[in-house]
Amino acid sequence: xxxxxxxxxxxxxxxxxxxxxxxxxxxxxxxxxxxxxxxxxxxxxxxxxxxxxxxxxxxxxxxxxxxxxxxxxxxxxxxxxxxxxxxxxxxxxxxxxxxxxxxxxxxxxxxxxxxxxxxxxxxxxxxxxxxxxxxxxxxxxxxxxxxxxxxxxxxxxxxxxxxxxxxxxxxxxxxxxxxxxxxxxxxxxxxxxxxxxxxxxxxxxxxxx
Amino acid sequence: xxxxxxxxxxxxxxxxxxxxxxxxxxxxxxxxxxxxxxxxxxxxxxxxxxxxxxxxxxxxxxxxxxxxxxxxxxxxxxxxxxxxxxxxxxxxxxxxxxxxxxxxxxxxxxxxxxxxxxxxxxxxxxxxxxxxxxxxxxxxxxxxxxxxxxxxxxxxxxxxxxxxxxxxxxxxxxxxxxxxxxxxxxxxxxxxxxxxxxxxxxxxxxxxxxxx
Numbered sequence: 001x002x003x004x005x006x007x008x009x010x011x012x013x014x015x016x017x018x019x020x021x022x023x024x025x026x027x028x029x030x031x032x033x034x035x036x037x038x039x040x041x042x043x044x045x046x047x048x049x050x051x052x053x054x055x056x057x058x059x060x061x062x063x064x065x066x067x068x069x070x071x072x073x074x075x076x077x078x079x080x081x082x083x084x085x086x087x088x089x090x091x092x093x094x095x096x097x098x099x100x101x102x103x104x105x106x107x108x109x110x111x112x113x114x115x116x117x118x119x120x121x122x123x124x125x126x127x128x129x130x131x132x133x134x135x136x137x138x139x140x141x142x143x144x145x146x147x148x149x150x151x152x153x154x155x156x157x158x159x160x161x162x163x164x165x166x167x168x169x170x171x172x173x174x175x176x177x178x179x180x181x182x183x184x185x186x187x188x189x190x191x192x193x194x195x196x197x198x199x200x201x202x203x204x205x206x207x208x209x
Numbered sequence: 210x211x212x213x214x215x216x217x218x219x220x221x222x223x224x225x226x227x228x229x230x231x232x233x234x235x236x237x238x239x240x241x242x243x244x245x246x247x248x249x250x251x252x253x254x255x256x257x258x259x260x261x262x263x264x265x266x267x268x269x270x271x272x273x274x275x276x277x278x279x280x281x282x283x284x285x286x287x288x289x290x291x292x293x294x295x296x297x298x299x300x301x302x303x304x305x306x307x308x309x310x311x312x313x314x315x316x317x318x319x320x321x322x323x324x325x326x327x328x329x330x331x332x333x334x335x336x337x338x339x340x341x342x343x344x345x346x347x348x349x350x351x352x353x354x355x356x357x358x359x360x361x362x363x364x365x366x367x368x369x370x371x372x373x374x375x376x377x378x379x380x381x382x383x384x385x386x387x388x389x390x391x392x393x394x395x396x397x398x399x400x401x402x403x404x405x406x407x408x409x410x411x412x413x414x415x416x417x418x419x420x421x
Binding site: 072086145 | 298299301302303305306309310313356360363364369372373374376377378379380381382383384385386387388391397398400401402403404405
């Protein structure tokens with residue numbers, strides 16, 4: 001196949017105009033004033049990271065996994081704790097006030113290996129979409145870089161946990177050709193069932209203090 | 210960053226024209242001005258991607274070349290039935306994603322009034338396209354290189370839409386990297402944050418395989 005044919009042929013799979021349209025919608029939802037500044041975005045991320053870190057702390061203590069699987073989830077939990085520390089430090093450096101850890105209730109998530117991994121799968125994919133959805137609000141390049149770096153690791157977690165569960169490769173291990181962003185409202189709605197008490201995200205208190 | 214020793218230094222990328230090669234290599238020149246690039250994110254992040262700078266077009270062409278490399282690699286290896294079973298299930302969508310990335314990035318460059326870099330010719334040494342272990346080892350190198358390449362451009366991209374697209378693709382490359390590591394006995398979670406590589410570093414890794 002000649003070069004020109006290849007380019008043309010490839011372009012017919014996803015016409016350029018369609019591709020651009022896809023890309024153009026990525027930030028579309030982000031027009032509402034979800035975040036006032038970078039510290040708001042970081043506190044939003046911090047709340048989600050707290051949620052994940054505590055989830056894996058409890059889940060890994062429950063002794064539901066063995067061998068390689070247990071090791072993977074230990075690594076995932078350690079990553080989330082590192083994210084909590086890193087984001088907290090960054091907020092402090094910026095002169096902001098880090099939110100406190102939310103109250104959490106994971107219900108029956110630790111009933112079995114399957115419920116643990118399924119809930120982890122939900123959290124990780126939520127995290128991926130949350131970071132992508134919030135990235136457009138970040139103004140400082142260094143913070144954007146950090147958020148992107150964390151986002152990629154959440155995607156790694158999501159894929160491996162999906163594979164541990166034996167999910168279909170597409171729409172399971174992978175979530176399409178590109179990752180999908182979620183707005184703050186969508187993310188909070190999904191996280192709400194696991195959050196309790198005043199530190200929860202029932203209103204904006206946790207993210208815009 | 211890790212400096213992958215691809216194919217023991219044998220060339221795998223050949224460009225059809227000198228212009229094409231230069232377009233890819235022009236990235237190296239960007240490094241020198243990286244610190245002074247105007248980052249006007251706050252104001253125009255949500256504008257439609259219709260005013261792409263030459264800078265962003267260069268980055269897209271750089272990404273396109275890496276996507277071409279990945280797409281060709283997986284396409285040929287799967288034609289050789291290099292993996293089977295669950296591994297085949299997991300690798301087939303990776304090939305499809307890379308092909309779609311080529312189409313999307315190429316189409317976007319065209320829509321923005323740029324000239325997509327020509328598809329390079331690749332030469333893959335014996336083994337990596339038909340031996341499972343060699344294939345997965347090479348796939349891991351490519352995916353990790355792709356992740357760090359995209360991550361390394363996050364703060365260089367000026368247009369918000371292009372940044373969004375690059376990030377959305379980068380996450381998929383991270384999934385690929387993790388799964389390849391998982392099925393080949395590597396570490397899917399090498400660090401709590403993705404590493405970055407500058408265009409200069411990626412080019413340094415890639416240039417030894419590029420024939421003019």
